[in-house]
Amino acid sequence: MAALKVVDEIHKISDRRGNGKLRREVWVDERTGQVTRYNLAYINHSLCTADNGRVVGYDNAHDGHHRHYFGVVEPIDFVSFEDIEERFEQDWTALKDRR
Helix, strand or coil: CEEEEEEEEECCCCHHHCCCCCEEEEECCCCCCCEEEEECCCCCCCCCCCCEEEEEEECCCCCCCCCECCCCEEEEECCCHHHHHHHHHHHHHHHHHCC
C-alpha cells in the first residue's frame, strides 16, 4: 500500500488569536484515497515547552491513534479521520478562547 502525502500545511496564528502555529499533514492510500496517516497539531512554545511545543495534537504515526495534550500522550478511539479533525478543531479553539 503506497501512501501519498496530500496535505502539508503550516498556518501561523496571529498573537491576538492565540499565537503559535497549526500544523496539518495527511497521507492517503494512492489506490483507495483513504486516509492512512495524519498529524494535526497546535504548536505554541510559550504555552508548552514539552513535546516540541505541541499544545494539542492528534496523530497515528506510532503506536496507534492518540492525542497529545500539554506533553501527555493518551490513546484515543478512532471513528474516522473527519471525527479526528473535528476533535482537534474543538480542542485548539477552546484553548484559543481561554486566552
